[in-house]
Amino acid sequence: MAAASTPKISWEQISPAPVVLVFGKESFLADRAIQRLRGLLLLEDPELEVNDLDAGQYSDGALELLASPSLFDEPRLIRVSNGVKATDAFIEDALRYIAAPVDGTTLVIRHDGSTVRGKKLLDAVRRTPGALEVVCQPLGRGDMIPFARNELRLLERDATPGAIAALVDAFASDIAELASAIRQVALDTEGQITEQTVRTYYAGRVETTAFAVVDAVIAGDVARALVTLRQAVATGADPVPMVAAFAMRFRQLAKVSGAQGGDGQAARSLGMQEWQLRNARRDLRGYTDASLCDAIEAIAVADAAVKGAERSAGHAVERLVRQLAARTAA
Known part of the structure; x- marks a missing residue:
């Protein structure tokens, strides 16, 4: 019987899990996902211990050392960057770890998918019961409007469809710039955001x-x-x-x-x-x-x-x- 595949979710759907793979080339969404995960874990326990590893500079045993239960048994978040350049040592240690994750520890691995380096590990994560995969691929233009609308909702601001379209037209080449522009206009204006608000505010762009x-x-x-x-x-x-x-x-x-x-x-x-x-x-x-x-x-x-x-x-x-x-x- 084939093993169940890991659920694939968007960045805003991320939730705590023993192992989380953040996969895709859109680094802005990946950063958002990892920040959100940290925030959710802190809400569960403010004593959360956060550690970072660079998979491309990894040495034997570091993952096991960080994941081992401490004297006070604080929950742990281990953020692994640069999975696309993972050393053989990291791949082997991570394979052993995901086979038996430590209770109270969340391991999040970032891999942009630009190479197949670590494919054996990626495949293993995708077969691991209870793991999650957060898909962070670049957004197409058709996805930008819902993204902008959601950003405004999170900021509790109302905007006309024309205003949202104007923001996307202006900043669709870079999702980080789009998010920053939305936040700026939301913080610096009052009332409903209209197309004219956007055109006036970003006239110098x-x-x-x-x-x-x-x-x-x-x-x-x-x-x-x-x-x-x-x-x-x-x-x-x-x-x-x-x-x-x-x-x-x-x-x-x-x-x-x-x-x-x-x-x-x-x-x-x-x-x-x-x-x-x-x-x-x-x-x-x-x-x-x-x-x-x-x-x-x-x-x-x-x-x-x-x-x-x-x-x-x-x-x-x-x-x-x-x-x-x-x-x-x-």
Whole structure:
């Protein structure tokens, strides 16, 4: 009869267990999970003893020494980092330990999954009765909205759907930044958080403003593009990353323009998410191959201009916006 597999849970579902595997490449969620576990154990017993081990620097016997019951029998939390570089000594000691965990001790092992180092140990943990596996993989864009909503709920703040979408649009490239931005706006404002609250509060964020300008340009909305651009300039946005945002988006359009096959197949071949590819294909409807080449050439000229080829970087960006938005609208 096959052994039951260890339950796989998300970071916010973590709970005390004799052995916990925190697995995946999203270090922010992994840190959150381990912090939450420590907090739950402290609630059970404030005398919790916490010890840290680096699996990549491990020497024989250290795990057994830390897990051994003390004179006063305090509960213990042993946090093991760097499981992806675990020494042979750690793997062997951990295999022996999980076969007979010590009562009152919680062993949490962090492994990012970037290599198969320690696979024998991972497989053993996943077969251990009573163990838990916390999955901490990078969130897709579709997961960011629920994440942001949950962050606001934890902070006991109410936000409109537009505000949540604006936060995700601004900080979706980095979940740690997204969480920090949510916390900051929640602490520094009162009342319901609206889209305008977010737009006003983070108006100086270059990446957000830049991509808002790019979106307006691709939509052919010259007026909105220019208004957004001037707001960005007024709040101190740097022209160089503004042009870089155009370059990044139009390079993506160029890649997608030659992609064959359905959305899923094409996205995999280009290393993109399906939603990114679908959006790019939608945006390409306003371009021919010739107009896309012209746009890329205009961006190259603007890039040189904002890096010193022309006296006024701000004028160069505005000229680019007018050129691209007018071409799209035509």
